[in-house]
Amino acid sequence: MYKLYTRPGSGGFVAEAAFLLAGEPFEQINVPKTDKPEAAFLAISPLNQVPVLSLPDGHTITESVAICMLLAERHPKAGLAPQDSAPARADFLRWMAFMTSAIYPAVLRFYYPHRYSADDGAKAGVRKAAIAELDRDFAVVDNALAGREWLAGDRMTIADVYLLMLFSWHPEADRARQAFANVERLCTGLRDHPVLAKLNASHEMW
Numbered sequence: 548m549y550k551l552y553t554r555p556g557s558g559g560f561v562a563e564a565a566f567l568l569a570g571e572p573f574e575q576i577n578v579p580k581t582d583k584p585e586a587a588f589l590a591i592s593p594l595n596q597v598p599v600l601s602l603p604d605g606h607t608i609t610e611s612v613a614i615c616m617l618l619a620e621r622h623p624k625a626g627l628a629p630q631d632s633a634p635a636r637a638d639f640l641r642w643m644a645f646m647t648s649a650i651y652p653a654v655l656r657f658y659y660p661h662r663y664s665a666d667d668g669a670k671a672g673v674r675k676a677a678i679a680e681l682d683r684d685f686a687v688v689d690n691a692l693a694g695r696e697w698l699a700g701d702r703m704t705i706a707d708v709y710l711l712m713l714f715s716w717h718p719e720a721d722r723a724r725q726a727f728a729n730v731e732r733l734c735t736g737l738r739d740h741p742v743l744a745k746l747n748a749s750h751e752m753w
C-alpha cells in the first residue's frame with residue numbers, strides 16, 4: 548500500500564487530494580514539525596520536508612509535483628492529468644513546473660526568511676521580496692486564466708488543486724483575492740468541491 552507522510556497545512560494537501568480524487572487507498576502518516584527529526588524520517592526526506600510518498604514496493608520519493616504526476620500516471624482513469632498525447636498536456640506540464648519552481652519557493656522564502664540570508668536583520672526584506680515575487684507569479688497565472696476555466700484543457704486537473712493550495716498560502720490573502728480575479732474564480736469553485744472541502748477540515752487552508 549502507498550504511505551504518505553504529510554502534515555496539516557502543508558504541501559501534503561495536494562498529495563492527499565490526489566489520492567482522494569483518484570479513490571486510491573493510502574496510509575497517512577502525520578509527521579510532527581520539528582527541527583530535530585527522527586533519523587528514519589531524514590533517511591527518506593533529507594531536507595526534513597513533507598510530503599513524502601512511499602510506494603507499495605517500499606521506494607520513497609519527495610517533491611509534491613513528482614508525487615502528483617506519478618499518481619496521475621499510475622492511475623490514469625482518475626483524470627488527475629491530461630493523457631500524454633492530449634493537447635492540454637503541454638499546459639499541464641508547464642504549470643506544474645512553474646508552480647513548483649517559481650511560486651512554491653517564493654512561499655518558502657516568506658515563511659522561512661532566515662534560510663535566505665545570513666543577516667538576521669534581513670528577514671523583513673526577504674519577506675517583502677517574497678510577496679513581490681508571489682504577486683509577479685500569480686499575475687502570470689491570472690493572465691493565462693483569462694477566458695479559461697482551468698489551467699490545462701477543459702477539465703479540472705491536479706494542477707488546479709496545486710494552484711488552490713499555493714494561492715491559499717499568499718500572506719496577503721484578501722488583497723491577492725482581489726488582485727488576481729481569475730485565479731480567485733478558479734479557487735472559489737474548488738473550495739466547494741466536496742473532496743477538497745472535506746480535506747480542508749484538517750488542513751485549514753481557507
Ligand SMILES: N[C@@H](CCC(=O)N[C@@H](CS)C(=O)NCC(=O)O)C(=O)O
Binds near residue numbers: 558
Ligand atoms: N519542494 C518540496 C517542498 C516541500 C516543503 O517545503 N514542505 C514544507 C511544508 S509546506 C516543509 O515540510 N517544511 C519544513 C521545513 O522545510 O523545515 C515539495 O514540493 O514537496
